[in-house]
Amino acid sequence: MSKPDxxxxxxxxxxxxxxxxWRAAVAWRVAFSGGLDSTVLLHLLAELARVHALPPLTAVHVNHGLQAVAASWPVHCRQMCQILGVPMEVIDVQVRPGASLEQAARDARYAAFNSTLGPGEVLLTAQHRDDQAETLLFRLLRGAGVRGLAAMPAQRPLGAGQLFRPLLDESRATLEAYAREQGLSWIEDPSNKDSRFSRNYLRSHVLPLVTTRWPQAIASMARSAAHLAEAQQLLDELAMQDLALADTPCPWPWLDMPSLELAxxxxxxxxxxxxxxxxxLAPLTRLPDTDHWVGWDSLRDAGPDxxxxxxxxxxxxxxxEGRIWWxxxxxLKNVAGSQHWSMASQPLALPGxxxxxILGAAPAGGLHVHYRQGGETFDVPDRGRRDxxxxxNEKGVPVFLRGRLPLLYRGEQLLAVANLPGLDASPRGDWRLHWLPPTNDQSLS
Incomplete structure (x- = not known):
């Protein structure tokens, strides 16, 4: 018979x-909801810290405010942290309503973790093997690909630090047994019993039925997720090799915008x-579903015009111009209007x-900055007036860029087009019009 401990x-x-x-991390932060899983993880870490030199430990409780009963949860969590001698941070978040309340709450929670995690810090979360199987089944029913079916990675970057799931190979039964053995108390979230939520339905109705027939199903599904994660790693390595061939220098090095050579x-x-x-695309946008990839086929196969x-x-x-651009x-916002440039010796901020x-001695006279309207002409040295x-077209400027190129005027005369050699400087070469484009803002990331 095994010993009690x-x-x-x-x-x-x-x-x-x-x-x-992760022993050399700046700090360990524990995602602490007060539920069974996170209570076991925090207790384990606090006990280990008594006999081992570990990074500073802090519990992080995210308060979603979705239920009236949740108002008492931070109190419970603080009491537990006081018993364990672990400092705790509470972050209040607002969950934006959407098609999936589960997903909206998760997004709000991880946004909070992202904001609190500093460089060199590690967020430890308590997902376990049963969660992994549940995630695999949930995504399988939604038609996910290899990346989605790989379920939850054991580790990944998060904010300025890293996220690590140290209990991912443990079963929920093991965590429950530990909690009973240690006499721990935890919060029972009533929403976990609401079968209207998809994951709860899988957890309370589907998986128990499956494991009745196949007792090892949870472990088998978690193992499958690990195989798929390995397959995804190989696909990522192949993607990096293929992208290396397409990641050629942009014709306009001053244009800080993701692009690839198409050929x-x-x-x-x-x-x-x-x-x-x-x-x-993964760091740039939410990825398209299967049906939406027809947009890539249309873009790739479009004629030269x-x-x-x-x-x-x-x-x-x-x-x-032979490239794809993000x-x-x-x-995605248009620019328009004109600006008077009264102090041309100083940089001019262009709204949006x-x-x-102007690099060099600025030309005299009243200067204005405009954008293309159509019909503009330009005096090209040795070529005369040109459209x-x-x-x-001759310089291969992409259509999306043409409306943003700043045009420098003196009166009605177009003096220069920013950043385009042969069009951006005075005929004598004593000044040049230089444009620093806006960054390619990524709102999602």
Whole structure:
């Protein structure tokens, strides 16, 4: 017969072993809801800290305010932290209503963790093997791909630090046994019994039925998630190899905008194209579902005179001059109007369009900055007066960029077009019009 403390000793040893790579972290922060899982994790860590040199430990409680009963939870959590001698931070969040309350609450929670995590710090969360199986099944029913079916990674970057799930290989039964052995008390969230929420339905109705017929189903599904995570790692490595061929220098180095050369992508099979683009788009936007990838086919296969745009959740992909370009944030808003430049020796802030400056001795006279309206002409040395549209065509300027290029006027005379060699300077070469475009704002990331 096992000793009464066998579960405690075995679980403590396994946890300490998994945490070994993170022992040099600046601090450990524990996501502490007060429920069973996070209570066990916090208790384990507090006990380990008594006999081992560990990073400073802090509990972080996120208060969603979704239920009246939740008002008492921070009090319970503070009492538990006082008993364990662990400082605690409470973060109040507002959950934005949406199609899925579960997802909205999760988004709010991780946004809070993201904001509180400093450089070199690690957020420890208490998801376990049963959670992993539940996540795999939930995503499978939603038609997820390999990345989604890999379920929850053991670790990933979060904010300025890292997230680590040290209990991901432990069963819920093990955590319950530890809690009973230690005489712990925890919060029972009544919403966890509400089967209207998809995950609760899987947890309370589907998985118990499955494990009645296949007792090892939870462990098997968690193992499958690990296999899929390994497959996703291989797909990511393949994507990086393919993207390296397409990540060629942009013709306009001053244009700080994600772009890829199209030809190397077109040489790949359609499946490898999608794999590479998923990897490239992942930090830029929420990825499209299966049906929406027809937008990529249309963009890729458009004729040379086409101006295809693939509209995604958080931006747009454009095709121009043999490249694909990612536009988001401020780049999706039009610029217009004119500005008087009374002190041309000083940089000029362009509303919604970066900064403009004249390098060298600024030309005399009343200067104005305008944007293209159509019909502009420009005096080109040794070529005479030329239509600006034709000059932009000759230089291969993408259509999405043309309306943003600042034009410098003196009276009715167009003096320069910012950043375009041969059009951006005086004929004598004593000054040049330099534009610092706005950054490609990523609102999602």
């Amino acid at each position: 066998s579960i405690t000793l075995a679980l403590s040893r396994r946890l300490l072993s998994r945490l070994e790579p 190397p992508l077109e040489a790949l099979s359609p499946a490898r194209q999608r794999n590479a683009l998923r990897h490239w 086409g101006r295809p745009i693939w509209r995604l959740a958080d931006g747009q992909m454009h095709r121009a 536009l988001s944030g401020i780049w 369009n970066g900064m403009l400056q 600006l549209k034709r000059l932009l």
